[in-house]
Amino acid sequence: MVYEGYVRDFLELSDINVGDIIKIEKDNITHKGMLLEKPDYSNENTLIIKLNSGYNIGVDIQDAKIEKIADGEKPKIELDPVDKQISSDKDNLSILSTGGTVASVIDYKTGAVHPAFTADDLLRATPELVDYANINAKAIFNILSENMNPEYWIKTANSIYDEINNGADGVIIAHGTDTMHYTASALSFMLDTPVPIVLTGAQRSSDRPSSDAFTNLMASVTATKSDIAEVCICMHSTEDDPSCDLHRGNRARKMHTSRRDTFTSINMNPLARISNNKVKMVDEEVEYFKRDSTELAINDNLAEKVALVKMYPGISPELIDIYVDKGYEGLVIEGTGLGHCSDEVITAIARATDENIPVVMTSQCLFGRTNMNVYSSGRRLLHENVIPVADMLPETAYTKLLWAVGQSDESDEIRYIMQSNLKGEINTTLSQRYFIKN
Template sequence: MLLLATGDVIAYSYAPGRPGFLSGAELLRALPPGAPGAPGTPGAIAVDVVAEDVMAEPSWDMSPSTMLELARRARSAILERGFDGVVITHGTDTLEETAYLVDLLAGRAAERGAIVLTGAVRSLDEPSSDGPRNLASSVVAAADGALRGAGAVVCVNDEVHAARWVAKVDATSVAAFSSAPFPVLGRVTGGRFERLSAPPPRPPVFAGDPASDVALIKTYPGIDPVLLTAVVDAGAQGVVLEGTGVGNVPVELFTTIAELTEWGIPVVVASRCRTSAAPLDEMRHGAGLATRVGAIGARGLAPSKARCALMVALGTGGIDAVRDWFRKL
């Protein structure tokens, strides 16, 4: 198994005279004796883990290029290097975005091995640090064949969440992540992974180079349409709008959405609410009006994940290809 370590809270120590981040190998040595992945662990739960460190920004400032690099390294580890699973340690602020981007790009790697992302809310020296426990549970989950085919997942607080469904819902609790209203995929208990539900359908097959410059704009009553053209003028290859309800955006934006669509700039409409994965133009009660001027529905994705999806979709071709990719999502 491969451990890709990016630093952040799960690896931070305030030890006197030596504060700083532990390497991936040091993280494994910090696991409790006998934990899966810990050096020298005997018996049936022993897992051989190779640690590699990845230079990365803090999670709250992680660039799309770093997220894409993690996705490529995880996929390559399974398809080209022969690892049967990958664990990625990551800060929690943008853990769900990186996990979903890794999921979208996993391709055949998702069928051959598990890809598990984890992090921690408390640093290593804080009371009741959740890092070692989360890492040990992630190794257990990644070593279990039951996760093959599930795609990238997030393992925290002994729960395993699908990348498409998981969201950070609490900034300070060790129970920081939830998949609600969807179920967790499983739990790690007694040193074993227990499968509890089926994963979401796999995303469309992807072959190409994702875009890294996609803008995300939160809409509000009275929003000036110039905000959309400004991000495009600055280089954005696509735009995600965070709307309200089932995916409503102010009518003042409709003309600009139509213009951007004519220019070949896809505009995806997501919602700040939990919504159905049904196509936006099939919603009732007048919802989805923006699709009549060219907008693309986000298929129930949270705005931040819709941005990841649009990054990938832009690698499939022009605006018609993007629209078709989202239709299959």
């Protein structure tokens, strides 16, 4: 990570860069060493330097005197090529990196963490991979997951399509965790796949003893060798390391900022649990797309303007009007309770539907499903042609509406698409037992 705020401004003003040799004097103690990149867990006012002894220390720059002793270069990893051990007896596995913590390697000389852009980088970080598959790894882009957008989803879908079309028996997507569930949901609608597609990430970087990168990646490899040919998310099932859960990509959500078991399947169990290189179905009665049961296909037409709007007390109906005036092609409402919003907002929504803008209703409760026949506000929304989508997650409804509007500009067809269970995004057997994480 880069330094930010006051520290960044100070470094720029002093012409000090990562890799430079600096001297820091504070409280009558002097430290000399190489300036390192900022770890994600360090204090915002702290500089990290590597001492000649090899140890890294952090020094708060408040009331410190800092001087650059010598220019340096940003650390580079220069190692011999890795023996990939290609074998006809192994599955062919493609690993595509979009960025994120899981696809990184450590330069142990400097303590810096860098993105893994090549198969060699990835295999050095996880040499065990070659025991399980022939690895083809590449970076399709390198972004923070909060910078993900529909244009990147389209590029990712096409990259996956090419890998499968060229013979991949499974595809892993290395992705930042913050928006992984959006990407997984979007890919589930854009792709029909005969092989497993697994998104994975890490909550803690590979330079930390508690990193989950290795466990998640190896479990994802096991998942790609399974019979579950869907877009899935594979992450820790508990805070400990023994197992990972395989979630349906359009049924999962990130539920914690830092826990390693941050992902939860909503309104259903995970598809499977992975431990000791084995995949065990969690619910034997659940239906899923099986390997080679579907022909490879891609439909990557997405709308350009769809908005996800959260209802809250005091929300102004002008927000809906703004989206209409700006030419948005669809709206997903994250309503309260069973799928409600205020009377004033209903009036604005009526204007949107009168102008043939599809409006979809979900619930911010997450667990349970919408039912707009219970209260008068819900019935008014139904009268205004709002589309309820049962227990579909708001994020899933957003990505699906982007896709649905990309398929048709006919209101009835969009309604039919949104209310049809295409890729397991609607749970038709909802039960109270899914209210808590299993």
